[in-house]
Structures are given as C-alpha cells and as structure tokens.
Amino acid sequence: MLFILKHGVDYSTLNEKLKESSASYKFLDLYGKKIVIAWPDAYVENITDPSIEIAVKPKRPFQLASNEWKKEPTEVDVKGVKIGGDKVVVAAGPCAVEDEEQVLTVAKAVKRAGASLLRGGAFKPRTSPYSFQGLGEKGLQILRKVGDEVGLPVVSEIMDTRQIDMFKKYVDMLQIGARNAQNFDLLKVAGQSGLPVLLKRGMGNTVEEWILTSEYILSEGNGNVVLCERGIRTFEKATRFTIDIGGMVAAKLQTHLPICADPSHPAGKRELVHSLALASVAAGADMLLIEVHPHPEKALSDSEQQLTPESFEVLMNRIKALTNALGRTA
Structure with a gap:
C-alpha cells in the first residue's frame, strides 16, 4: 500500500498509527513526493490521517515501479542525458575494456x-574462471578518462557490494x-548510491520478477532506474539468448520506468544485432546498449557479437530513420 503524503505537515500521528498496525513500512522521498510504502495491505488499508493526500493500493505486486500511482513516464537523467523521453538513447562501447587506445578509438567513433x-566492462562476470575477467579498477579509470576526453557519460557493470565506493x-x-x-544486497546498495541504475533482466526471470528487482532500488529512495531486456534462456539455439520483445512491451505497459534493450547479448552474432536493435526500437525501447570494438575478431570477450x-x-x-518514422529522435 502506498500513501502519498502532503508536503510540510506533521507525520508523527501517521507514524504512530503505522506502528500500532504492526505493518512493515518505510518513509521515502521519491520523484519529489513524500511517500510511505507499507505492507501487508490488510494491516493498513483502513488507516486515515490528515497528512495523507492519496492512498493507493496497487493491484500489481510491484508497487513503486507501477504506473498505477505514477502515471507520467519517468525520465532518468545521466549527467544531462535524458532516458525515457522522445529521444532513443544509445549507449555503445566495448564488451570489455582492454586498454586505453581501444576504448578511445571506440568512444570517438560511437560519439561521432x-x-x-x-x-564498457571493467569487471567481467564470465562463465569460466579461466576467461578474461576484466582490468578491474584500471578499467574504470580508463573509462572515466576517455569519457571525460570525448564528452560521454560512462556506464559500467558492478559485481559486488564492496565495489560501490570505487564505482562512485x-x-x-x-x-x-x-x-x-x-543479488538483493547489491540492488539495495545500488539504490543507496544515488547513481542512476541500468537494471538488466536475469536470463531466467519472468517479467514480474524483473520488475520486482527494481523495487529493491526504488525502495531505497532512488527513482533513477532503467529496465534492460537482454534476452532470456530458452530452448532456441539459433541465437545466443532469446530477446523477449513481448516481455519488454509488457514491462513498458505496466511501469513508469524507461526500458532499454541490449540486442548484442541475445544475438550472439554481429549479423543479427542490427535487426534486433531495430525491432526493439520499433517496439518502444527508450534506450539501446550495443557492443562495439575496433577489431572484434581480436576481442578478449564476446568477439562474435561486437560490431565494428x-x-x-x-x-x-538506420535507427535515426526508424525513430523519425515513429515520431521520435535518436
């Protein structure tokens, strides 16, 4: 249950009522509103208080991500880049940071x-412990230096709660x-960081489970979340994973959060990336995450799916032509 509270009023009486209800609850500042999220609903649905502006009982299990209470789409701001508006935002770069020259070459090309x-990946979660694991902090330093040099904000994957200060x-x-x-502890730490979060769907997660993972971040008071469809594991072997366009659309219809698509990972082969990217944009993706390498055949990870x-x-x-036809920009 969500209680949208009035600004500038005393919440102490409401706090006492919530305590007496034996419900679990949390006060949040989210999207410029003062909110209380309380559960289970049955414990709090009869609570009234002068400090409450609106009480919302979402029908969906994900409450903060639901568009049942926040009707307007959320725009996530990444250092001035707005995700979730008319523009389809593209993030591009190498799967793994290998050296400064590689990243600088790609960064200049993708910006142009x-x-x-x-x-770019500085820490790489690999199926085999004997595969390239990334450069670690040195990789992050390269990304930051190159990002500043070419004027592009940087996004990279965090793997452990202990890395948060480094990533910040x-x-x-x-x-x-x-x-x-x-990884619920990592999701909470990401929420507490204050940084925007690109949240990928687990390869075995349903749409509902995917959206529920965003609740861990939102419930820490961090509303800057972008949901990323990156392909799920199915019986099909023609592609590396199966990009779930229908699931992506379903998520977009149920939430106010922007939706990203990663066509590189489900493709597994670079000749499929263009079509999957364009299909994602046509279906309503607000952002794309695409792997690019100056010499893909020499890449230390995911060489077959990276574009030149x-x-x-x-x-x-092609994306610009498509977004123009759809009334958007790229």
Missing part, C-alpha cells in the same frame, strides 16, 4: 555516429548485470 553514453569515483551510471539481477565502428555507424543511421 550519435551515441550518447559510453559503455568513476562511473555516471551503474549497471546490474543479468547474473546479479537477483563502421557497422555501428550504419546501424545508427
């Missing part, structure tokens, strides 16, 4: 083509990867 954010020094947006999608800078430029031109 129209990308608004620089992505270097990145403008945290990425929670598919393998950490239900030249191919990325072609894709950006």
Whole structure:
C-alpha cells in the first residue's frame, strides 16, 4: 500500500498509527513526493490521517515501479542525458575494456555516429574462471578518462557490494548485470548510491520478477532506474539468448520506468544485432546498449557479437530513420 503524503505537515500521528498496525513500512522521498510504502495491505488499508493526500493500493505486486500511482513516464537523467523521453538513447562501447587506445578509438567513433553514453566492462562476470575477467579498477579509470576526453557519460557493470565506493569515483551510471539481477544486497546498495541504475533482466526471470528487482532500488529512495531486456534462456539455439520483445512491451505497459534493450547479448552474432536493435526500437525501447570494438575478431570477450565502428555507424543511421518514422529522435 502506498500513501502519498502532503508536503510540510506533521507525520508523527501517521507514524504512530503505522506502528500500532504492526505493518512493515518505510518513509521515502521519491520523484519529489513524500511517500510511505507499507505492507501487508490488510494491516493498513483502513488507516486515515490528515497528512495523507492519496492512498493507493496497487493491484500489481510491484508497487513503486507501477504506473498505477505514477502515471507520467519517468525520465532518468545521466549527467544531462535524458532516458525515457522522445529521444532513443544509445549507449555503445566495448564488451570489455582492454586498454586505453581501444576504448578511445571506440568512444570517438560511437560519439561521432550519435551515441550518447559510453559503455564498457571493467569487471567481467564470465562463465569460466579461466576467461578474461576484466582490468578491474584500471578499467574504470580508463573509462572515466576517455569519457571525460570525448564528452560521454560512462556506464559500467558492478559485481559486488564492496565495489560501490570505487564505482562512485568513476562511473555516471551503474549497471546490474543479468547474473546479479537477483543479488538483493547489491540492488539495495545500488539504490543507496544515488547513481542512476541500468537494471538488466536475469536470463531466467519472468517479467514480474524483473520488475520486482527494481523495487529493491526504488525502495531505497532512488527513482533513477532503467529496465534492460537482454534476452532470456530458452530452448532456441539459433541465437545466443532469446530477446523477449513481448516481455519488454509488457514491462513498458505496466511501469513508469524507461526500458532499454541490449540486442548484442541475445544475438550472439554481429549479423543479427542490427535487426534486433531495430525491432526493439520499433517496439518502444527508450534506450539501446550495443557492443562495439575496433577489431572484434581480436576481442578478449564476446568477439562474435561486437560490431565494428563502421557497422555501428550504419546501424545508427538506420535507427535515426526508424525513430523519425515513429515520431521520435535518436
């Protein structure tokens, strides 16, 4: 249950009523509103108080992410880049940071083509412990230096709660990867960080489970969350994963949060990336996350799915043509 409170009034009486109800509850400042989220609903649905402006009982299990109470779409601001408006924002860069020259070459190329954010992995969650694990903090330092040099905000994946202070020094947006999608302690820390969060869907998560993971971040008072569809694991082997366009649309219809699509990971092959990216934009994605490498065949991770800078430029031109037809921009 959500209580939207009046500004500038005394909440002490309401606080006492909530205590007496034996419900769990939390006061939040979110989207410029003072909110109380309380559960279970049955314990608090009869509470009234002069400090309450509106009481909302969402029908969906995710309450703060639901558009049942927040009708207007949320725009997430990443250092001046607005995600969730008319513009389809593209974040591009290498799967893994390998060295400064590699990142600088890609950053200049993707910015020239129209990308608004620089992505890159400094810490790499790999299936095999013998695969390249990333450069760690050195990789973050490279991303920050290059991002500042070319004028692109930086997004990179955090893997552990103990890394949060390090990431706050270097990145403008945290990425929670598919393998950490239900790492609830990490989600809470990401919420407490105050940084915008790109939240990927776990490869085995339903749409409902995906959206519920965002509640952990929102319930820490951090409303700057972008949901990212990156493909789920199915029986199909023609693609690396199955990009769930229908699930992405379902999430967009049920929440006020912006939706991102990562076409690189479900494709698994660079020749599929263009089509999956365009399909995602046509279905309403507010953001794309695309892997680009100057020499994909030499990449230390995910070499088969990374685009060349030249191919990325072609894709950006196609995205711009599509968004123009849809009444949006890129």
